[in-house]
Amino acid sequence: MVKSEDRIHMISTRRHGLLFISFVIMIFITVGFIQCISTAQGTKAPDLNDDKVVNMADVILLAGAFNSVSGDEKYKAEYDLNSDNSINMADVILIAGQFNKVIISTSIPTPTSPQQTNDIEKILIPHKSWTCGMADGIPKPENGSLVLEASMKLDQVYDLGKTQYGQRKVYVIQGGTITGTKLSGSIMSGGLDFQLDISNGAMEIEQIFVIKTTDGTYIYLRSAGTAANQNDIRMVPDFEAPTSSSYSWLNTGKYVGRRIIDTAAKTMKISVYDVSGININPNSSNSITVNEPTDVKDQPWDYRKASSEKNGSQFIVESVSLGSSQSVGATKKGGNRNIIPITGGTVTGKLNAKIIPAGADYQNLSSPMTIDARYLWMTNDGEIIIVRNGGQFGALVPTFEVRADSKYSYLNNNLYLSSNPAMISAGVSITFYESQK
Template sequence: MNDTDRSRFPTYSAAGRIRRGVVGLALACTAPYAVSDVLYQEHFTGGSAGFSSEGRVTVNNGYARLHGSFSATSSITSEVIRTKGASGLSLTYSRETSGLEAGESLIAEVSVDGGAFTVLEFSRDASGSTTLSLPPAESELRLRFSLDANTYFDRAELRSIVLNGEVGEGNDDCGGAPCEEPPTGERTTIVPDSSWDCGMPDGIPDPSSGELLFTALLPTGSVKDLGQTPYGQRSVVTVNGGRLNDTSSDLNGSIQSGALDFNLALPSGAVEHESRYTIRTADGTQVYMRNCGVADGDNVRFVADFEAPNNSSLNWLHQGTYVGVREQTDAGVRLSLYQNPQPGGNDQVVTTPSDNGLRQQSWDCPALPAGADSGNQILQARVGIGGFQSIGDSKYGSRRIIPITGGSFSGDFAGEVNPGGADYQLTVDGDLSLEARYTLQTSDGETIVVRNCGDYGNSSLTRPLFEASTSGKYAWLNDKGFVGTITPGLSSVTITVFDRQ
């Protein structure tokens, strides 16, 4: 395949179909949650990216199954969930137990603001969904589910864990004052640097000049800070799902857990952003959303590109322009996305400063050099994968997304594969290309970003690219060339990396 066959960011025009419904206001700031909104959710459709596990735990497509054991209690524990500004917290989850005898139980617990875990519910013969009130949490909480049982055949199955909360007046990001629409004369058009133009080299218009498509609050997990890399100051944020709110169209549903946001802070003060989300609508349709963003200040302005099934009612997303604002709040990442914004004659034009002294990151997956072959083996990774998220035939080809749920690696250096990220596969005219994005955690505590590119129409080898701190012991990974192979397994893949010859 040539470059035009790849999943490139398109060049946008203002023309496109606007889905009419409830007309959204273009707000300068909005409340971090809608009333009785979803603050956190985990449906285990892409593994257990939002939970860590201990003991005998099986995570599959749609559930987490805890097995009993004489030697250890099986449990899953959430990452920290931000709750600042939220009240009336409640937890809804579905559970099913089997084989439990007297004295054995499934235990649901909560830890509030860093305190000890307290019990919410003991269940011996639980079945179906339940909703429990939670104590107030000023800033954060964690959830834990454990099975106290003796044999492997004793088990509990958990599905669809959802945390809800409410925000009253005065708990919004406008400091309690009414949020107002920005005056037209104060709108800006951002002209991005040519190295990261997000498909809009002439300028990204103010999102609020368009019609609101949706807002979303995405609870976040761990932030991996790599420090200075050849591209700038790199950080990676884990996104634990979220629900689309304030929709003015038939695009509604949830953003799946386990996504990674890649952010690059440059010495000039500019920021470059990339994120990829899978949206699952109420009727089960899956939509792929890839965002490219820039900023010269606190918030990121991003351009969204959608891939929806060609045969679905959402294929109108393939037309038009979608521009949004990404804000990092104490509660998580808040997105506000608008349709077909238009630059105004009185807009202030802001040019994103360049940092030409740094290596420029690539939007497209770099191709493997012709004639490349494998040399000495560098490492081998066993990478866990979750259930496939299939978009099907869409505007670039047939898209399939395979979530990464964790794993381990060994070789010239060793450590763990962090949960989060995915392999984004595209098939065009029978030829498969892939792009896997995830992170490694070395045994001595350094984070390394991996981007593994493959074009099976031209080669059976992949091109792994590593990004590591320039001041760390793994800086050599930034400059060497590598090739790789991928061997599929039942619930994992084996990735082997070699020196490139």
């Protein structure tokens, strides 16, 4: 039975909630309704449930935290729209002023100095070792027209530390959604984002995702990104859509994007813009160049190719678990793209590890058939190792990236060869060998 005093408290609480919402509605009528806004990184949008529109669902969330201050149990920093450490009427007025507005994230970075503010407007010239597919210069993305946005949840974040290339982090995608005027669908789980922080503040990024559209079409997306400073990260997406599909326009466009990661919320957002109408004429006054220290080893874009090498001692044996194929079909690359997700497995031999469920074998079924498998090991003592095994069948070459001061650092420099995959139950078995000339 509910005691009378508890019933009175419940009725009182409900009445206060209704009064709050009624009062908010009155403010909305006073402020007025406007339909569309753009928000930038560093500005809190009142879309509290992240459904891309400010509506009564956000009001209810704000009501639950109303009259709380920083440190209170019900205080939520993300609801403190004016960042005054209190959920109060100022936040109500802010959400009222943007009620019924669709949120379009333009993802403009927040500069930390006047110089960086100026640099964001400039053409970004990539380092010669990491051209991003736009060696002549990457324009400011927002100068183009918005094509699509992807919102993703991060499954895992692995901080490898300093490797042979720089400070390496790997973000594993749990899944997500993609929306645009001509494209909508899902980001498949297991996507990889390889972030490289360089000692002078520059950054290089490689992403590999698979999109599944609402009509079931698979699209392969491999992007390169770079930054002269981390307040202005620019991505260059390279789409591979089926040439016979309604998404073939992605194959010929010229795109630049933004990538924003919220490590606390474990989210990643990418906004892609069509910049085909922007002229690139860089000069000393309108461009900035990504520089790297001379002692930094360049990371490769393509997989290593063996030359006059043969199998030496057996190094390890992988038993790799695989998911169902995600067939893109014929693409602009002149082959038939087929993607087989990696869902786990084991590594035994001169080192022992488990295979993290992430990444895939990104096959090109043209003749000769090639594979480009990208995935991660976690050794029995907790080290994360980036693995890439690529090449033509009969000439597969694995390479590794691991923390430079770990006991496995020999992997960064030694040469290895790989057998072809052999079918086993629910996956494949692959043997790696030490390479001999």
